[in-house]
Amino acid sequence: MSHFGFHTLALLVLVGMAGPLLVAIPRLRIPVIIGELAAGIVIGRTGFGIVDPDDPTFALLANIGFALVMFVVGTHVPVRDASLRAGLPRAVLRAAVVGVVAAVLGVVLARVFGTGHAALYAVLMASSSAAVALPIIDGLKLSGPSVLSVKAQIAIADAASIVLLPLVIDPSRAPKAALGAVAIAACAGVLFVVLRHFERRGTHERLREYSKQHDLALELRLSLLMLFALAALATATHVSIMLAGFALGLVVNGIGEPRRLARQLFGITEGFFGPLFFVWLGASLQVRELGERPEFIGLGVALGVGAVVAHGAGRVLGQPLTLGAMAAAQLGVPVAAATLGTELKLLGPGEPSALILGALITIAVTTVAGVVFGRHAPAPQA
Structure with a gap:
């Protein structure tokens, strides 16, 4: 590969447009990341080898994208939604039941495929993705107590799985990872207290107005400062930057993310760094290894189906199967697992590609389940 430069950036932005192009296909509802991953596969290790995912500059930009993607995921968790509190107890109980079923399935899959990654598979199958499921629920205008409860369940599973992933993906480093996670959590807690103090005193509002009047984007600058500082702490303590991004997203969400900041974050994440990260991830994957080891295709399918089965266990507590299937949506956790697994070997x-395959299956199931539930759900009251 030639030296990483503007020509490479232009190529990455160009191929990343595959995501929006696929989204534009009517009725298919293909998530934008599918096109970005596919584009990365074509120009990366599996395809023509045009880009080198090991290039330090490419890897750094991808890590910035990873941190920003997880930051945005954190802001999507509905931590301030008071309407979710009513369904919280049953949501916790269902999440626990799902976790038990996923743990059993994880042991089974690890033995069947001989990987020894039972704990990792359990976390993956028990996980949910607020960034995928909640927009589907809101877009279909689903409502009612059962929908509010499943939203709480998704938020719980999303947060818990992101915290657990660094601990289970490499058990030999679990104690260090746990200490690093505690350090990130402590710093996030301090940031929450400080930011809430400034919010209550009106300092935050004055900062917003000053920034808006002078076109300074101070909120975005401060958010990036906190994000990169937490990411640096995560790197120093050998914790994934996914936890740093997610924790800061929860903090900002808990304070109340201003619309101006949300638009700015959306612009830099979805417009450049996010697509670049997913193209990098696709370029890092060796999908050909699935052909050389076809049993890992079976692993990917088993993980996707296992996630749906595990979340379907909520039926024993009265949850409709369609809502359980919607809670099975995965994105951030499998992507993070594939990223960490690839970086740290x-x-x-073929296993990272299998994790992504499993996630894609859950996204397809979630989309179909949402449509089915919407057709049979009672119309909302006027």
Whole structure:
């Protein structure tokens, strides 16, 4: 590969447009990341080898994108939605039941495929993605107590799985990862207290107005400062930057994310760094290894189906199967697992691609389940 420069950036932005192009296909509802991952696969290790995912500059930009993507995911968790509190107890109980079923399935899959990654598979199958499921629920205008409860369940599973992933993906480093996670959590807690203090005193509002009047984007600058500082702490303590981004997203969300900041974050994340990260991830994957080890295709399918089965266990507590299937949506956790597994060489050949395949299956199931539930759900009261 030639030296990383503007020509490479232009190529990455160009191929990243595959995501929006696929989204434009009517009725298919293909998530934008599918096109970005596919584009990365074509120009990366599996395809023509045009880009080198190991290039330090490419890797750094991708890590910035990873942190920003997880930051945005954190802001999507509905931590301030008071209407979710009524369904919280049953949501916690269902999440626990799902976790038990996923743990059993994780042991089974690890033995069947001989990988030894039972804990990792359990976390993946128990996880949910607020960034995927909640927009589907809101877009279909689903409502009612059962919908509010499943939203709470998704938020719980999303947060818990992101915290657990660094601990289970490499058990030998779990104690260090736990200490690093505690350090990130402590710093996030301090940031929350400080930011809430400034919010209550009106300092935050004055900062917004000053920034808006002078076109300074101070909120975005301060958010990036906190994000990169937490990411630096995560790197120093050998914790994934996914936790740093997610924790800061929860903090900003808990204070109340201003619309101006949300638009700015959306612009830099979805417009450049996010697509670049997913193209990098696709370029890092060796999908050909699935052909060389076709049993890992079976692993990917098993993980996707296992996630749907595990979340379907909520039926024993009265949850409709369609809502359980919607809660099975995965994105951030499998992507993070594939990223960490690739960077740290913790997963076997073909295994990262299998994790992504499993996530894609859950996204397809969630989309279909949402439409089915919407057709049979009672119309909302006027």
